[in-house]
Amino acid sequence: MKRILVGIKRVVDFNVRIRVKPDGSGVITDGVKMSINPFDEIALEEALRIKERGAAEEVIVATVGPAECQQQLRTALAMGADRALHVQADGVLEPLVVARALLKLIEREQPLLVILGKQAIDDDNGQTGQVLAALWNRPQATYASKIELSADTARVTREVDVGLETLEVDLPAVITTDLRLNEPRYVKLPDIMKAKKKPLDTLPLGTLGVEQRQQLKLVRFEPPPQRHKGIRVKDAAELVDALKKKGLL
Amino acid sequence: MTVKILIVAEHDGAKLNQSTARCVSCARAVSGAEIAVAVCAADAAAVAAQAAQLAGVNRVLAVENAANAHALAAVLAPQVAALAQDYSLVLGPSTTFGKDLMARVAGLLEAPQVSDIMAIESPTRFRRPIYAGNALLTVERSGEGKVVGTVRTASFEPAAAGGAAVIEKAALSVTLPTHTRFVSVSAARNDRPDLQTAARVISGGRALGSAEGFKILYSLAAKLGAAVGASRAAVDAGYAPNEMQVGQTGKIIAPELYVAIGISGAIQHLTGIKDARTIVAINKDGEAPIFEVADIGLVGDLFQIVPEIERLI
Ligand SMILES: Cc1cc2nc3c(=O)[nH]c(=O)nc-3n(C[C@H](O)[C@H](O)[C@H](O)COP(=O)(O)OP(=O)(O)OC[C@H]3O[C@@H](n4cnc5c(N)ncnc54)[C@H](O)[C@@H]3O)c2cc1C
Ligand SMILES: Nc1ncnc2c1ncn2[C@@H]1O[C@H](COP(=O)(O)O)[C@@H](O)[C@H]1O
Numbered sequence: 001m002k003r004i005l006v007g008i009k010r011v012v013d014f015n016v017r018i019r020v021k022p023d024g025s026g027v028i029t030d031g032v033k034m035s036i037n038p039f040d041e042i043a044l045e046e047a048l049r050i051k052e053r054g055a056a057e058e059v060i061v062a063t064v065g066p067a068e069c070q071q072q073l074r075t076a077l078a079m080g081a082d083r084a085l086h087v088q089a090d091g092v093l094e095p096l097v098v099a100r101a102l103l104k105l106i107e108r109e110q111p112l113l114v115i116l117g118k119q120a121i122d123d124d125n126g127q128t129g130q131v132l133a134a135l136w137n138r139p140q141a142t143y144a145s146k147i148e149l150s151a152d153t154a155r156v157t158r159e160v161d162v163g164l165e166t167l168e169v170d171l172p173a174v175i176t177t178d179l180r181l182n183e184p185r186y187v188k189l190p191d192i193m194k195a196k197k198k199p200l201d202t203l204p205l206g207t208l209g210v211e212q213r214q215q216l217k218l219v220r221f222e223p224p225p226q227r228h229k230g231i232r233v234k235d236a237a238e239l240v241d242a243l244k245k246k247g248l249l
Numbered sequence: 250m251t252v253k254i255l256i257v258a259e260h261d262g263a264k265l266n267q268s269t270a271r272c273v274s275c276a277r278a279v280s281g282a283e284i285a286v287a288v289c290a291a292d293a294a295a296v297a298a299q300a301a302q303l304a305g306v307n308r309v310l311a312v313e314n315a316a317n318a319h320a321l322a323a324v325l326a327p328q329v330a331a332l333a334q335d336y337s338l339v340l341g342p343s344t345t346f347g348k349d350l351m352a353r354v355a356g357l358l359e360a361p362q363v364s365d366i367m368a369i370e371s372p373t374r375f376r377r378p379i380y381a382g383n384a385l386l387t388v389e390r391s392g393e394g395k396v397v398g399t400v401r402t403a404s405f406e407p408a409a410a411g412g413a414a415v416i417e418k419a420a421l422s423v424t425l426p427t428h429t430r431f432v433s434v435s436a437a438r439n440d441r442p443d444l445q446t447a448a449r450v451i452s453g454g455r456a457l458g459s460a461e462g463f464k465i466l467y468s469l470a471a472k473l474g475a476a477v478g479a480s481r482a483a484v485d486a487g488y489a490p491n492e493m494q495v496g497q498t499g500k501i502i503a504p505e506l507y508v509a510i511g512i513s514g515a516i517q518h519l520t521g522i523k524d525a526r527t528i529v530a531i532n533k534d535g536e537a538p539i540f541e542v543a544d545i546g547l548v549g550d551l552f553q554i555v556p557e558i559e560r561l562i
Contacts, residue, residue, distance in 0.1 A: 134356025
């Protein structure tokens with residue numbers, strides 16, 4: 001069966017104003033709205049569209065994390081994923097550990113394509129897709145803004161610093177999404193009900209044979225330095241004067 | 250104690266990207282740093298010579314292979330991983346080139362990666378932004394072993410010229426994959442200053458209303474010798490190409506002067522301009538969050554103000 005595996009990470013919603021805990025041990029997440037990482041929503045949307053075009057038969061969503069992550073998996077099922085895999089793990093999860101866990105799922109499910117987000121908006125690591133592709137010894141096409149699939153290859157347009165780059169990769173491959181790949185659909189109420197009946201399997205990280213190693217110690221969290229509030233000018237002429245005074249014009 | 254640091258050069262085959270000189274500055278912040286720059290190319294001579302001139306670089310490793318004609322992470326990563334055996338810290342720039350490549354190198358080495366290094370406190374201790382720059386995190390390598398890192402280029406000045414490093418050819422016996430092939434690249438027009446290195450940047454947001462609307466920015470930018478940037482909303486709407494996006498998921502820049510025009514100042518945008526020396530905001534909404542970070546603010550209609558500024562300078 002032609003499958004697509006999509007990585008889903010539960011993150012603090014992008015609209016939440018982040019505050020660092022006074023003791024520097026982390027950021028405040030209690031009572032804060034949590035969502036699917038926006039890039040992962042885009043990844044799932046793309047997988048669903050590929051399936052709807054008939055180029056894949058099943059879309060599997062997977063997450064590695066604590067029990068609460070099942071909320072985001074249910075949302076992903078409501079969006080249209082066929083089934084969900086929850087790799088249960090608490091505590092700090094580095095990209096290498098997540099990638100190893102995803103690789104175990106790949107070995108079980110043999111997907112044609114793995115789609116992840118280009119970065120998680122909490123840790124801003126931007127690593128997991130590339131690490132996974134390295135461990136799997138398969139191609140990677142990061143920052144995708146367009147994906148064209150043929151039988152054994154994918155042509156991926158990537159958003160890079162100089163503009164747009166197109167790569168051709170053999171399948172299976174790992175693709176990571178950029179913002180303009182698509183616009184994710186909204187979840188409809190009846191789909192939320194239907195999603196409750198879709199399969200969601202839980203597998204403890206340990207049973208996959210993956211050790212939860214932490215190679216980077218989190219020493220201290222700090223708020224960033226604040227920029228001071230500046231002056232207001234009343235028109236273009238004053239603005240030009242102010243810039244001249246600063247030696248900027 | 251010497252700390253051996255390998256930097257992966259970013260280049261286009263002819264010219265060394267300035268991001269590499271910024272990585273060198275980051276590496277030089279480590280006391281006892283011994284710095285090598287790897288230039289992977291089909292023909293490395295020109296770029297290696299430029300890298301050798303950066304102050305602080307001890308050696309340049311020229312890795313020549315026809316397969317390196319285009320920078321493909323899957324092809325470069327095994328070569329960088331092979332070179333990395335002798336180094337404790339392996340750095341690349343936090344550009345799309347470096348972010349794509351270095352994490353694959355980290356995967357091959359099964360080493361931890363520190364993304365977007367903004368300060369280096371010791372060979373094993375680094376500070377980096379998380380949550381779109383809303384928090385700074387200090388991390389430390391626990392135990393022995395390598396660290397791979399990407400360097401937030403806006404946090405470091407480019408290393409000066411004046412070095413005279415030795416250039417060595419590195420012969421590697423690694424098999425390179427053929428599963429990933431370069432097809433094409435559509436580069437931006439390069440008659441304007443580069444967004445990532447320009448001293449002045451003028452950015453437009455959704456308020457510009459169309460690609461046509463952006464023309465008033467190009468015109469002002471031409472007069473100022475400035476690069477032009479855009480918010481995500483402007484890029485999504487097709488008013489500006491993707492390589493112009495500034496922010497958490499676009500480019501992180503640190504110009505002397507940043508002028509935000511018709512940009513509300515969403516947190517994801519602000520994270521891209523935090524290190525700008527002077528921020529100017531022009532917005533018709535006096536309550537827009539951009540004014541919280543602006544050194545100079547002007548409330549008004551951009552379609553009147555921008556042409557007027559152009560007339561006045
Ligand atoms: C995961 C994620 C990543 C993101 N990454 C980025 C990123 O990298 N970069 C980025 O920019 N955004 C990013 N965003 C989007 C961000 O949240 C905002 O939606 C976006 O920055 C808004 O763009 P804008 O300011 O142009 O538009 P708006 O917020 O719509 O603001 C337009 C502004 O123009 C003003 N205006 C209107 N007409 C005029 C006029 N005639 N004269 C003067 N002012 C006028 C309005 O008062 C308003 O303040 C990201 C979002 C998410 C979820
Ligand atoms: N714990 C996780 N579970 C599932 N997918 C993840 C997890 N962490 C990261 N990913 C995937 O990897 C992408 C990049 O994450 P990161 O490397 O953390 O920035 C995310 O957009 C997800 O698609």
